[in-house]
Amino acid sequence: MRQEIVRALKALADPVYQWSAWIRRELPPGEYDEFTHRIHILYDDTQVLENPDAAIGIYLRSQEEANAMRHLAQAIDSLFDELGTDLSDEEYLRAPGWAAIVDAAGMALSTLRDSG
Template sequence: MEVVESAVNAEHKSVQLPDMRAEVISAVRALSDREYQQRVWIDRQYPSPGYYDDFTLNVNVLDDAAVLDDPNSAVGFTLASDEEARAMADLAVSINEVLAAVGSESPDSAFLGSPLWGDVLDAAKNALRVLTA
């Protein structure tokens, strides 16, 4: 029985940092939702007192979780599979392109107004789909 359980556990890659994974998923969700971004990041209509969110905060969450610079190294920690790592790598490319084009110190409205923002939304939607499958 023990051998069978070990084989099953080896096949299913679990994550060692489930709380950090939840933060990653939350950040990716925010990056995938254009209506949320307009409402919260631009119009500052927060869902509750003391709440804050913006583009920089979400990128910082992903940076802190090390899923942008080297997503493959996050597999087993905050990411559960190579497919998730590929999806995060694609998101990282899109984020880096918009940061380079717009400038990292720009307001959120500049990012959302960039012609490259659609690529961020698409990559984030795909990453969210993969992370929550």
């Protein structure tokens, strides 16, 4: 599951990929991706954004990783608090708060990669 977390972070950190995969659906045959899928991995499937500290030793390796995931959760929660959870992927990508999610995901991805 750690690899799925890394894949989700890569997707959230890459606006070019987001527009290509989530909006224009430019994916290889049989593949599927969207913002909601990545959110489910991080919140529901692994709960690394719901409770990062509890994920240490399971999916995360350090407090530093948990702090990076907490920062990402705050960015996502802030956007959802402002806009709700029913918008299209494109509406989220166009939102002013989206850049904070991309930045936080990039920092989290870097932290997870640096710790092995």
